[in-house]
Amino acid sequence: MFTFQDLTINKHILLAVSGGIAAYKSAELVRLLRKQGAEVRVVMTHSAMQFVSPLTFQALSGNPVHSELLDADAEHAMGHISLARWADALIIAPATANTLAKCSHGLADDLLSTLYLAATCPVYVAPAMNQAMWHKTVTQENIHKLKSHGVTVIGPEPGEQACGETGFGRMSEPAEICRCLLAEPGIRCLSGLKVLISAGPTREPLDPVRYLTNRSSGKMGYALANAALKAGAKVTLVSGPVALTAPDNVDLVNVETAAQMYTAVMSKAAEQDIYIGAAAVADYSPVMLEQQKIKKQSEQITLTLQKTRDILAEVAQLTPRPFTVGFAAETHDLEHYAQDKLARKNLDMIAANWVGRDIGGFDSEQNALQVFWKQGQKNLAMTTKNQLAEQLIRLIAERMELNKT
Structure with missing residues (x-):
């Protein structure tokens, strides 16, 4: 490659x-x-x-x-x-x-x-x-x-x-x-393929002014969209709220909540060749949305949360389904949790990275990935997210080609 x-x-x-x-x-x-x-x-x-x-x-x-x-x-x-x-x-x-x-x-x-x-x-x-x-x-x-x-x-x-x-x-x-x-013009490893990428965080509203979210910046997902475009793919980008400008020529779908991201992704996934779930989708959302701002009164407050739908797992269950790539951001025991997620959600590939260690990840311009598939793995060393995205796109293309044989 x-x-x-x-x-x-x-x-x-x-x-x-x-x-x-x-x-x-x-x-x-x-x-x-x-x-x-x-x-x-x-x-x-x-x-x-x-x-x-x-x-x-x-x-x-x-x-x-x-x-x-x-x-x-x-x-x-x-x-x-x-x-x-x-x-x-x-x-x-x-x-x-x-x-x-x-x-x-x-x-x-x-x-x-x-x-x-x-x-x-x-x-x-x-x-x-x-x-x-x-x-x-x-x-x-x-x-x-x-x-x-x-x-x-x-x-x-x-x-x-x-x-x-x-x-x-x-x-x-x-x-x-x-x-x-x-780069040679002929090196377009995803030429003619349709790629769906989800990126950024989701926001789960508590009341008209507050919401639950996470630290995802969306930079990795947007870099992947750009790399897929360079590789010749037709790209759809489902994005949570980020402070980024989408690459030209992508089909951009803006969403805010996990439920909205689920609907957007599932409405398009079946017609895609590849799905890359780079978004940091909330695992839980509030059961009740207060219609008025919650006032600061009690010393403690109890929030009841419910599980959101698992977008990645449901895409992987589609028939036919796209080549499905997940992401895992871990604070400890990275390989164990990544391998478990790969098997449990029946993914084709998972890209895992450390967070909370001052070595890239959220908000950083750099990152490193450990990529796993069913019978192998590859480490992608610390570099800019743009270069890392290009490496991952080429690896995805390589694994897809090998899966055909």
């Missing part, structure tokens, strides 16, 4: 670096691309050169760095045109808000923006900016415009930023960008 180490491909990659603090990551991107057999040429804006020296990129790429649109030494060969024609792919990383705005509106006042207009190869952008800038309506409009022009957007990721704030806007890690650039 496909792994990152398999990506030894003789490609011409044109890397355009714009002026942001994330420019330091682009040096590592050059190193990774060269390691995988790609030839890299680098273009820098004048602002980018304030963050990283052109000499750094020249040393890493083995080629001169280009920064001037009107270069007396190269203009006889129409340098910007020859660079654009040389490239098998153009990646702008980091792509600042200013660069995204110029490209989306067709401006061409420097070498980078002119190359974008002249490029006939696939174009990728890896945005990097402050979280408030990323969420600005005009920035999102520019992103949507670029996507409509056929540009592939990689990231950005949430997390701590150089300015001290936290949120979406961090440039994707170089390894993730490298993977996107060098």
